[in-house]
Structure formats: C-alpha cells, structure tokens
Amino acid sequence: MKQQRPLTITAGRLVLPGEVRTGAIRCVDGQIVGIGDVTPQDGDDVVDAGGKLIAPGLVDLGVFAVDKPAFHFGGITRAALMPDQAPPLDHPARVQFLAYSGKPDFWVHPLAAATRGLEGSELAELALMLDAGARGIATGRRWIADSGIMLRLLRYAAMLDLAVVSHSEDAGLAGNAVATAGEMATRLGLPSAPAEAEALAVARDIALAEIAGARLHLRQVTTKASLDLVRAAKRRGVAVSAGVTPAHFMLSDFAMAEFRTFARLSPPLRQESDRRAVVEAIGDGTIDVISSGHDPRGPEDKRLPFADAEPGMAGAESLLAMVLSLVRDDVIDLPRAFSLLAGKPGELLGVPAGSLALDQEADIALIDPEKPWVISSARMAASAGNTPFDGQPVQGRVTALFKGGVAIG
Amino acid sequence: MTSSPNTPAMGRYPAGGLAFPHRGLLGIAGLQNHEILFLLDEAEQWVELNRRSAKHSETLAGLTIINAFFENSTRTLLSFEIAGKRLGADVVNMQAAQSSIKKGETLIDTGVTLNAMRADAIVIRHASSGAVALIADQVACPVLNAGDGQHEHPTQALLDALTLRHALRERGRSDEFNGLIVTICGDILHSRVARSNILCLSSLGARVRVCAPPALMPEAIDAMGAEPYHDFEAAMDGADAVMMLRLQNERMQGQFIPSPREYRHLYGLTAERLNRCAPNALVMHPGPMNRGVEIESDIADLMGTSLVTRQVEMGVAIRMACLDVLTRRARGVDGWAEAGERSA
Numbered sequence: 001m002k003q004q005r006p007l008t009i010t011a012g013r014l015v016l017p018g019e020v021r022t023g024a025i026r027c028v029d030g031q032i033v034g035i036g037d038v039t040p041q042d043g044d045d046v047v048d049a050g051g052k053l054i055a056p057g058l059v060d061l062g063v064f065a066v067d068k069p070a071f072h073f074g075g076i077t078r079a080a081l082m083p084d085q086a087p088p089l090d091h092p093a094r095v096q097f098l099a100y101s102g103k104p105d106f107w108v109h110p111l112a113a114a115t116r117g118l119e120g121s122e123l124a125e126l127a128l129m130l131d132a133g134a135r136g137i138a139t140g141r142r143w144i145a146d147s148g149i150m151l152r153l154l155r156y157a158a159m160l161d162l163a164v165v166s167h168s169e170d171a172g173l174a175g176n177a178v179a180t181a182g183e184m185a186t187r188l189g190l191p192s193a194p195a196e197a198e199a200l201a202v203a204r205d206i207a208l209a210e211i212a213g214a215r216l217h218l219r220q221v222t223t224k225a226s227l228d229l230v231r232a233a234k235r236r237g238v239a240v241s242a243g244v245t246p247a248h249f250m251l252s253d254f255a256m257a258e259f260r261t262f263a264r265l266s267p268p269l270r271q272e273s274d275r276r277a278v279v280e281a282i283g284d285g286t287i288d289v290i291s292s293g294h295d296p297r298g299p300e301d302k303r304l305p306f307a308d309a310e311p312g313m314a315g316a317e318s319l320l321a322m323v324l325s326l327v328r329d330d331v332i333d334l335p336r337a338f339s340l341l342a343g344k345p346g347e348l349l350g351v352p353a354g355s356l357a358l359d360q361e362a363d364i365a366l367i368d369p370e371k372p373w374v375i376s377s378a379r380m381a382a383s384a385g386n387t388p389f390d391g392q393p394v395q396g397r398v399t400a401l402f403k404g405g406v407a408i409g
Numbered sequence: 410m411t412s413s414p415n416t417p418a419m420g421r422y423p424a425g426g427l428a429f430p431h432r433g434l435l436g437i438a439g440l441q442n443h444e445i446l447f448l449l450d451e452a453e454q455w456v457e458l459n460r461r462s463a464k465h466s467e468t469l470a471g472l473t474i475i476n477a478f479f480e481n482s483t484r485t486l487l488s489f490e491i492a493g494k495r496l497g498a499d500v501v502n503m504q505a506a507q508s509s510i511k512k513g514e515t516l517i518d519t520g521v522t523l524n525a526m527r528a529d530a531i532v533i534r535h536a537s538s539g540a541v542a543l544i545a546d547q548v549a550c551p552v553l554n555a556g557d558g559q560h561e562h563p564t565q566a567l568l569d570a571l572t573l574r575h576a577l578r579e580r581g582r583s584d585e586f587n588g589l590i591v592t593i594c595g596d597i598l599h600s601r602v603a604r605s606n607i608l609c610l611s612s613l614g615a616r617v618r619v620c621a622p623p624a625l626m627p628e629a630i631d632a633m634g635a636e637p638y639h640d641f642e643a644a645m646d647g648a649d650a651v652m653m654l655r656l657q658n659e660r661m662q663g664q665f666i667p668s669p670r671e672y673r674h675l676y677g678l679t680a681e682r683l684n685r686c687a688p689n690a691l692v693m694h695p696g697p698m699n700r701g702v703e704i705e706s707d708i709a710d711l712m713g714t715s716l717v718t719r720q721v722e723m724g725v726a727i728r729m730a731c732l733d734v735l736t737r738r739a740r741g742v743d744g745w746a747e748a749g750e751r752s753a
Contacts, residue, residue, distance in 0.1 A: 187633060258542070305516065306537070
C-alpha cells in the first residue's frame with residue numbers, strides 16, 4: 001500500500017547515525033522528508049511517540065524463511081533471504097518471485113545462490129538474478145571448498161558490485177560435526193570439529209577477496225581466531241565485513257546440555273572464551289552486522305536426536321531485545337546498536353533504508369526499550385518456536401512499525 | 410562387619426526408594442556414588458541366583474518389558490532378554506534397523522506407540538547420542554539406556570564395575586576401587602562404553618587412564634576425569650586393570666588408522682605389554698573382540714587374568730538389578746511406592 005497522507009511522528013527519541021536526540025520525523029510518499037525540529041502540518045497523520053525510541057526498521061541480513069508475523073513482531077521491515085530454499089535461489093524467476101513476495105508491508109531482498117544448486121561447483125546466473133532483484137550473492141549454509149571457484153565468484157561479484165555473503169567453515173574439518181570440539185561435545189558424545197575450522201575458512205576467503213577486490217561479508221564470525229583475522233584484514237583495507245547472530249554472543253556450547261536441539265546451530269555454539277571474544281568484537285567495531293538468522297523449524301526437524309536434527313533457530317522476535325541487552329551492558333550505545341541491526345546491513349545490500357536520514361525509505365520502528373517480556377517458545381509469532389532463549393526474561397519491544405510511511409498491523 | 414562381603418552393606422545409602430530416586434537409567438552422568446553402589450549391591454543376589462541350576466524368580470511376574478533395539482546387537486539384547494525372563498517378566502524384543510525407522514515414523518511416534526502398549530519397562534538402544542532420552546520423554550514407564558550413539562552405555566559400566574569388584578575381593582583387596590588404576594584403550598572417541606566407564610569408575614574412586622591414537626581421542630577428555638595417553642606402554646605402567654575396546658573395522662581403513670596391523674603394532678595387548686602393569690593385573694573387554702588386533706588370543710583366554718566371560722555373567726545380574734529396582738515404584742514395593750522420583 002502506498003502512503004496516502006503525510007505522517008509525522010512526534011515527541012520521540014530519534015535514533016540517528018551517531019546520536020540520539022529528542023524530536024520528530026515527517027514522512028511523505030514513503031520517504032523521510034524531515035527529521036528533528038519538524039512539526040506536523042495540516043492534513044498529516046500524527047503519531048505521538050510518547051518519549052519512546054523512533055528508530056529505523058531493522059534490516060535482517062540473512063534469514064532462511066519469509067515469516068512476516070515474526071519479522072513484524074521484531075521490528076524488521078526488510079530481510080535478505082538466504083538462497084537455501086527448496087529449490088535453491090539459483091534461477092532469475094525464483095529470485096523475482098521472492099523479491100515481490102512480502103510487498104507491500106515487508107520487503108524481501110533475495111540473495112542469489114553463488115553456484116547452481118548451491119553445490120559449490122558451477123557459477124549461477126548472477127547478473128540475470130541481479131536484474132531480477134537479487135541484492136547480494138550467498139554461498140548458502142555451505143562453504144565453497146574449491147578455492148578456484150571461490151576466486152572466480154568473488155571476481156565476478158566485484159564486477160557486478162554485489163557483496164558475497166559467505167558461510168565460513170572448512171568443510172573437511174567440519175565434516176559431519178554438529179558441535180564444537182570440547183568438553184561438552186565429548187560428554188554428550190556428539191560428532192564435533194575444532195573451532196579452527198572457521199578461522200581456516202575465514203583466512204582463505206579474506207585472501208581471495210583481497211585478490212579479487214570484492215566485497216566479502218562473513219555472515220557469522222564466531223571465534224576469537226577468526227575475529228582477529230577480520231580485524232587484521234580491515235586494517236589492511238580489505239572490503240570485508242563480519243556478522244553474527246545473538247546465539248553466539250548470548251550462549252556457549254553449554255546450551256546444548258540435555259541434547260537441546262534448539263541449540264543445534266550452524267556454525268555450532270562455541271566455548272565461553274569465544275563467546276566473550278564475540279562480545280568484545282561487537283564492542284570494538286570488528287563486527288558490523290547482527291542478524292537473526294531466522295530459521296523457524298517445527299518438531300519434524302527439531303524433535304530428533306541432536307545430530308539428526310536440522311540446525312537453525314527462530315530468531316526474528318528476539319533479535320532486538322538481545323541487542324538492546326548489549327546496550328544495557330554498556331558494550332555498545334544505541335546508535336551503534338541500530339547501525340548493527342539496520343544501517344550497515346542496508347548499506348551492504350545497497351538499499352535506501354536502514355537509517356533515519358533524508359530521502360531514505362520511511363521504514364520506522366517505535367520502540368519501548370525498557371518494556372519487559374518473556375520469550376516463550378510456545379507463544380511465538382514465528383511459524384515455529386525453536387528458540388534457544390525459551391523462558392528468558394528480556395527488555396525492549398516494538399510498539400509500532402511503519403513500512404514506507406504506512407502503519408503495519 | 411559380620412555380613413558376607415557380597416551382601417548389601419547397611420548405611421551406605423538412604424532407605425527405601427531414596428536409595429535410587431531416578432525414574433529410569435539413561436546414563437551414569439547424574440548418578441551419585443551411593444546410587445551406583447546400591448545397584449552393584451542389588452546385583453549380588455542375582456549373581457547368586459544365576460549360579461544355581463534353577464535360575465528363576467517371580468519378582469517381575471506379570472510385567473511386560475520391551476527391548477527396543479534400533480541398532481544391531483546380539484550380546485546386549487540377549488543379556489537383557491535373559492535378565493527379564495529370569496525375573497519372570499514377559500519380554501518382547503523389537504529389532505528395527507535404524508534406516509527403516511528413519512524412512513517411516515519418527516522416533517517420537519515410535520515412543521508414543523511403545524507407550525500405548527503399556528510396557529512396564531523399555532530398554533532402548535539407538536545409534537544417535539541422546540535418542541534414548543528423547544524417547545524416555547514420551548513414555549510413562551522406566552526407560553533403560555542400552556547404548557545411545559557415542560554417549561552412554563550405563564549397564565556396561567555397571568557390569569564392568571561389578572566384575573572388577575568381584576575380582577578384587579577374591580584377591581583380598583579390601584579398599585576395592587580406591588586408588589585403583591584402570592586403563593581403557595582403543596577407540597575412545599566413538600565409544601559410549603569408555604564414557605560411561607570413565608564416569609562410573611572415577612565416581613567409585615578409581616583413577617582412569619584412556620589410551621588412543623590422536624585421531625580416536627576426544628577433546629577435553631581430562632575434563633571428564635580421565636588422564637589421556639597416546640603411548641600404550643606408558644598407559645600400562647602400574648595399571649591394575651586394562652579394558653580393551655573393540656575397534657570398528659571401518660575405522661581401520663585409512664581414515665583414522667592406517668591399517669589393522671599398524672594398530673596392533675602400537676596398541677595390541679600382548680603378554681609383554683601386560684607385564685608393565687601391576688602384578689596380577691586384570692584384563693577386560695566389552696566384546697565382541699577382534700582377536701589378533703586389539704587383543705592377542707592367549708591374553709583374552711588367560712585364566713585368572715582375563716575377565717571377559719565374567720563380564721558377560723555379571724551383565725545379566727546387573728540388568729536384573731536395574732529392572733528390579735526401576736520397577737519397584739510401580740510394583741508398590743515397601744518403602745518405594747511412596748518415595749518421590751527424579752526424572753533422569
């Protein structure tokens with residue numbers, strides 16, 4: 001639906017790039033036209049924010065399902081959809097279909113499968129998929145093991161100016177592992193791989209991106225060793241960015257106790273020292289993006305023995321609250337939180353959204369950052385309740401959401 | 410003490426049902442030291458019964474026990490079947506290759522189905538770690554873990570402890586497990602027997618060493634209470650007992666071990682290596698043995714040293730004890746019916 005009448009949201013705390021200030025925001029024809037000392041004009045719809053946060057709608061970089069109720073609950077107005085669909089997003093027609101699938105109140109930005117069938121051997125029709133609406137390229141849940149293919153992919157992506165979103169886990173080391181090698185995996189008797197499987201893959205992908213001059217986004221960087229590699233690469237000026245999901249900064253592999261399959265993730269949960277390294281990297285700017293990795297999975301995928309269960313968590317609803325906990329813990333401030341959740345991912349996808357600035361899309365979330373609630377697996381908006389945070393009390397809820405200046409719900 | 414060494418000692422554990430407050434037996438992890446001792450002590454009466462010519466009790470008469478084995482097994486299944494029958498229960502075996510289950514109904518549905526048949530105890534073996542606990546959640550009766558993936562095999566650890574205790578008592582060792590050095594050698598990485606034994610033996614006071622080539626040694630095994638060794642000779646030095654594990658043939662074809670003969674060269678139990686152990690050291694193997702690979706035939710058959718057949722004997726007694734103890738609440742045994750239970 002197009003915005004019919006201008007909208008002014010007043011009396012809120014605006015979360016702008018770099019600062020939070022009291023003020024109002026005005027939107028016309030789906031775009032932001034005034035920020036700060038603006039007043040509603042005759043004929044405007046007026047919404048009183050009541051001192052709550054006025055923030056950009058979240059841009060979720062790397063989700064596995066289009067699950068609108070969960071996204072809207074979590075304040076997410078756009079999501080980059082991973083190509084791991086059935087069938088994979090390796091064909092322009094499927095990309096085009098999905099690019100329109102959420103409109104008007106939710107925008108899906110498909111990530112094109114890097115290789116046909118995500119098999120890692122033949123390049124997919126990337127330029128055609130770009131024209132069909134793809135906003136990036138992704139290797140899917142898998143690593144491209146063949147370094148020759150990966151280099152050619154990165155060069156091609158650089159030519160098209162698309163970021164390559166990679167899953168970095170050395171396939172030989174990872175094998176059939178479902179856990180990180182360590183005490184927990186040993187006690188539970190689960191197939192495990194050393195955490196270094198990630199750093200090995202990150203090192204290679206960075207080296208190849210450097211040769212190709214490509215933009216590389218490592219969707220989940222979860223160990224101290226690989227974060228150090230990202231830090232060093234950024235210092236050299238490599239166009240690399242790093243992401244993570246809340247699971248890896250909130251939980252360690254102890255969450256797998258009693259074979260809880262909601263904690264079966266890919267990459268697997270790490271040891272406590274790595275979890276702390278992730279928190280530190282969020283604080284020092286090494287990590288650029290926090291996404292939900294939203295992957296709702298029902299009992300048929302999760303009520304199985306741990307190693308037989310599918311990886312993934314339904315994370316869209318809890319994403320904002322988890323990141324706000326980092327603000328309360330003084331790891332980051334509010335503007336940086338929304339850079340991680342919206343600004344940087346919007347930039348990586350090349351969409352005019354993700355921050356409150358003039359001429360940006362009016363994707364706006366009103367947020368009560370203190371509102372307490374309890375995450376409950378049994379009562380979620382998502383199509384499945386597979387959250388490892390079940391029963392956890394959190395703070396911070398979206399109270400209203402606007403997509404292109406139009407109120408949702 | 411006036412009682413014979415093989416009867417339960419008084420005062421070692423709480424009275425009645427509090428002696429074993431668990432609903433099932435899913436693993437050694439979570440068991441208190443006195444709960445392990447209780448099961449060992451309970452097994453002694455069945456060791457005696459099993460040595461008579463008429464080996465029958467009506468303790469579980471009228472009860473139905475289902476042995477649901479989703480992974481191939483001969484010995485463990487037979488042992489549980491005999492244990493149930495000697496206690497007078499009706500025993501039914503269900504053997505399903507895991508693949509056929511995977512194709513059709515889920516494990517959860519299988520659990521629900523078994524539950525609807527109103528078994529009084531279910532014994533489960535499955536190739537995936539954690540699978541037994543998953544089914545246990547779906548059923549109302551006690552569940553016994555007969556081996557889940559690479560996680561636990563609690564009755565094996567209990568029967569090994571019982572076997573060791575008998576052998577040690579015969580040798581007049583009064584402090585039993587205290588300070589006893591037990592070396593477990595073989596594929597520790599993939600072994601549920603090793604995991605359960607490490608937990609059980611260290612809880613009883615023994616020092617456990619594990620020995621394996623790096624590819625077959627799990628990470629952080631020391632955190633579970635075992636000392637890791639790669640050098641078999643060093644692991645044998647002064648050991649009071651050696652437990653040899655079977656190495657799966659498919660792991661000896663180059664992926665983990667270059668060849669069976671190379672494995673034998675480094676880790677085969679020979680008379681020479683046995684001499685490095687403490688005098689009169691004991692040799693154990695959960696079976697089936699690869700004679701001439703992890704253990705030489707003459708060692709496996711060495712009277713007075715090898716406990717391999719004794720382990721099989723104790724296995725039946727331990728499983729009888731577990732089935733008896735776990736069904737006491739439902740049978741309304743004095744002091745058990747009213748006692749609370751814990752889910753693990």
